[in-house]
Amino acid sequence: MVDQRPVKIKVRGLSKVFGKQPKKALALRDQGLKRSDILEKTGQTLGLSNISFDVYEGELLVIMGLSGSGKSTLIRCLNRLIDTTEGEIIIDGENIPTLGEKALLACRRRHFSMVFQNFALFPHRTVQQNAEFGLEIRGIAKAERKQIAHTALKQVGLEGWEDAYPNQLSGGMQQRVGLARALANDASVLLMDEAFSALDPLIRKDMQQELLQLQTRMQKTTVFITHDLDEALNIGDRIVLLKDGEVVQIGTPEEILTQPANDYVRRFIEGVDRSRVLTAASAMRPLRTTARDSDGPRTALHRMREHALDSIYVTDRDRQLLGLLEAEAANTAIQEGAESISGYLTQDFCKVPPDEPLHHLFTMFSEKSFPIAVIDEQHRLQGVVVKGAVLDELAKAGEQ
Amino acid sequence: MEIPRLPLGSWIETGLNWLTSEYSVVTRGISRFTQTGINSLNDGLMWLPEWALLAIIALLCWKLSGPRLAIGGAAGLALIWNLGLWNPMIETLTLVVIATLVAVIIALPVGIAAALSERLYRVIMPALDFMQTMPAFVYLIPAIPFFGIGSVSAIFATVIFSMPPAIRFTTLGIRQVPVELIEAADSYGATRSQKLFKVQLPLSLPTVMAGINQTIMLALSMVVIAAMIGADGLGSEVWRAIQRLRPGDGFEAGIAVVILAMLLDRLTQSVRKTSK
Numbered sequence: 001m002v003d004q005r006p007v008k009i010k011v012r013g014l015s016k017v018f019g020k021q022p023k024k025a026l027a028l029r030d031q032g033l034k035r036s037d038i039l040e041k042t043g044q045t046l047g048l049s050n051i052s053f054d055v056y057e058g059e060l061l062v063i064m065g066l067s068g069s070g071k072s073t074l075i076r077c078l079n080r081l082i083d084t085t086e087g088e089i090i091i092d093g094e095n096i097p098t099l100g101e102k103a104l105l106a107c108r109r110r111h112f113s114m115v116f117q118n119f120a121l122f123p124h125r126t127v128q129q130n131a132e133f134g135l136e137i138r139g140i141a142k143a144e145r146k147q148i149a150h151t152a153l154k155q156v157g158l159e160g161w162e163d164a165y166p167n168q169l170s171g172g173m174q175q176r177v178g179l180a181r182a183l184a185n186d187a188s189v190l191l192m193d194e195a196f197s198a199l200d201p202l203i204r205k206d207m208q209q210e211l212l213q214l215q216t217r218m219q220k221t222t223v224f225i226t227h228d229l230d231e232a233l234n235i236g237d238r239i240v241l242l243k244d245g246e247v248v249q250i251g252t253p254e255e256i257l258t259q260p261a262n263d264y265v266r267r268f269i270e271g272v273d274r275s276r277v278l279t280a281a282s283a284m285r286p287l288r289t290t291a292r293d294s295d296g297p298r299t300a301l302h303r304m305r306e307h308a309l310d311s312i313y314v315t316d317r318d319r320q321l322l323g324l325l326e327a328e329a330a331n332t333a334i335q336e337g338a339e340s341i342s343g344y345l346t347q348d349f350c351k352v353p354p355d356e357p358l359h360h361l362f363t364m365f366s367e368k369s370f371p372i373a374v375i376d377e378q379h380r381l382q383g384v385v386v387k388g389a390v391l392d393e394l395a396k397a398g399e400q
Numbered sequence: 401m402e403i404p405r406l407p408l409g410s411w412i413e414t415g416l417n418w419l420t421s422e423y424s425v426v427t428r429g430i431s432r433f434t435q436t437g438i439n440s441l442n443d444g445l446m447w448l449p450e451w452a453l454l455a456i457i458a459l460l461c462w463k464l465s466g467p468r469l470a471i472g473g474a475a476g477l478a479l480i481w482n483l484g485l486w487n488p489m490i491e492t493l494t495l496v497v498i499a500t501l502v503a504v505i506i507a508l509p510v511g512i513a514a515a516l517s518e519r520l521y522r523v524i525m526p527a528l529d530f531m532q533t534m535p536a537f538v539y540l541i542p543a544i545p546f547f548g549i550g551s552v553s554a555i556f557a558t559v560i561f562s563m564p565p566a567i568r569f570t571t572l573g574i575r576q577v578p579v580e581l582i583e584a585a586d587s588y589g590a591t592r593s594q595k596l597f598k599v600q601l602p603l604s605l606p607t608v609m610a611g612i613n614q615t616i617m618l619a620l621s622m623v624v625i626a627a628m629i630g631a632d633g634l635g636s637e638v639w640r641a642i643q644r645l646r647p648g649d650g651f652e653a654g655i656a657v658v659i660l661a662m663l664l665d666r667l668t669q670s671v672r673k674t675s676k
Contacts, residue, residue, distance in 0.1 A: 123603070137598075
């Protein structure tokens with residue numbers, strides 16, 4: 001299965017101590033002391049402790065953890081923006097921590113492109129020149145790098161923006177430039193450090209989708225850092241879960257959801273489930289039509305026919321819900337020559353607040369066949385939930 | 401018990417004497433070279449008729465800043481011309497230009513080095529404090545045995561006095577480049593010099609220009625003081641006015657200095673803004 005894919009990066013026993021006496025800190029760690037105790041005793045921070053994992057060729061590996069879990073340190077150890085204290089990082093037979101200065105530069109140029117949380121675009125360079133940066137560093141001829149950068153910008157949907165400067169672009173577009181700069185470089189591994197965390201939620205979802213599409217198209221080995229479990233579950237082929245500088249669990253999103261390794265992971269995914277609980281508001285639709293209490297029965301009946309309904313909700317001028325008028329009742333009103341429908345309403349329907357959990361609505365549908373009215377605290381009619389919509393929402397949730 | 405007075409002054413004098421006698425070949429060479437530079441720039445500027453130079457400067461102001469500076473600059477220069485201070489003004493301008501050039505040529509590499517090496521930074525910063533807070537007149541004294549009375553000594557003292565801001569601002573500009581941009585350059589495998597020339601220097605340019613602006617202003621103030629050791633220019637006009645107790649002449653020359661200062665300041669500032 002997954003494990004038979006060729007390994008691109010092999011990380012073994014990686015540790016990082018921040019401070020001047022790393023040996024001392026590691027010795028204490030080996031005696032079984034915790035990170036906080038080591039900090040207290042030696043003043044050294046154990047950033048990463050004995051991390052081992054593989055990155056397979058062509059996969060999108062997510063390294064996920066809360067702030068302080070060491071994920072940013074870890075990704076910077078991979079291309080040695082931060083020097084490691086012990087352990088191996090092997091890419092194509094080269095052990096990155098032991099490379100000399102020249103070899104390290106060559107290794108970074110060949111293997112790594114990086115996308116940063118706050119974009120890290122060069123403000124004095126145009127979009128085009130930013131995208132060319134990696135190629136320029138590698139000494140690619142001008143005409144060629146222009147061509148390559150142009151293709152990369154096209155890939156991320158920034159054609160026509162070549163001559164703009166970064167500060168003229170929105171956050172989402174800036175990060176597209178960051179992505180184009182990385183793609184143009186055509187290194188074998190793409191490192192993404194909280195690349196979408198600074199973006200608006202909607203743009204973030206878009207970027208995730210685009211990254212996934214790029215990923216299917218290009219099969220580029222990607223290491224993606226995030227603190228957001230939703231994002232990790234959404235885009236990751238596999239997830240490495242970090243806590244306090246240690247690996248808690250490695251697995252596919254399904255494995256993490258269905259077989260959490262310990263209580264920490266379990267609590268994590270509980271959070272996800274809770275956030276995914278669906279409410280009446282999520283399945284609610286706006287009303288196509290309503291009637292007013294001052295309307296005559298013929299008007300009300302006409303509206304029902306027009307929208308193929310057999311009942312209609314009736315409100316007053318302030319959209320306060322007064323009741324439900326059934327078609328039969330409207331007919332009776334016409335026969336009796338009533339001027340308004342206000343005397344013919346029924347209260348025999350269900351109403352719920354917007355935050356009512358969706359599964360409660362199921363039982364209501366089995367009792368009454370009318371659409372369920374959703375009302376706010378002021379008793380104003382917000383919308384209705386029909387039976388089909390509930391099923392729809394639940395099916396969607398099941399897919400995710 | 402009485403503590404003997406430290407003979408600090410005589411130590412310094414011994415050192416300076418040794419320097420002058422041992423390195424007289426060097427100082428004489430520097431002196432001749434600098435004097436040639438001063439003379440040719442001075443002659444070049446003087447060779448142009450007043451109105452031509454005035455027009456060139458006004459045009460430069462127009463290009464770099466706009467009509468307001470051009471009109472103001474032309475009016476100021478015309479006043480200097482009218483007061484009969486044109487030649488002293490050119491002499492002062494020459495000294496400022498040469499002193500600033502020398503100061504910047506030394507300051508840029510030193511500033512860059514101090515930004516990139518923490519150890520150098522710790523050596524250079526106190527040296528700069530010393531250079532800036534030592535009363536400017538003091539530099540004039542050793543300049544005379546080194547280079548004799550006249551313009552070369554003035555330039556020597558001016559360079560020392562005006563260089564610190566250019567060094568400081570260069571260092572500051574480079575250190576201010578955001579860490580993440582350095583990380584970005586590193587992550588793509590940039591060498592030190594690629595990082596310096598493609599990222600650090602371009603991004604620190606506005607700050608470096610602010611430093612050069614400061615250097616020019618300090619150079620102008622020092623060049624005027626240097627009249628005390630025989631430097632030509634507006635300073636010597638002021639100096640003469642003091643000796644003859646003629647406040648009117650003194651203020652005329654003083655106003656010419658102010659006009660020149662404002663013109664140089666606005667010009668370099670507009671260069672700085674366009675480089676942003």
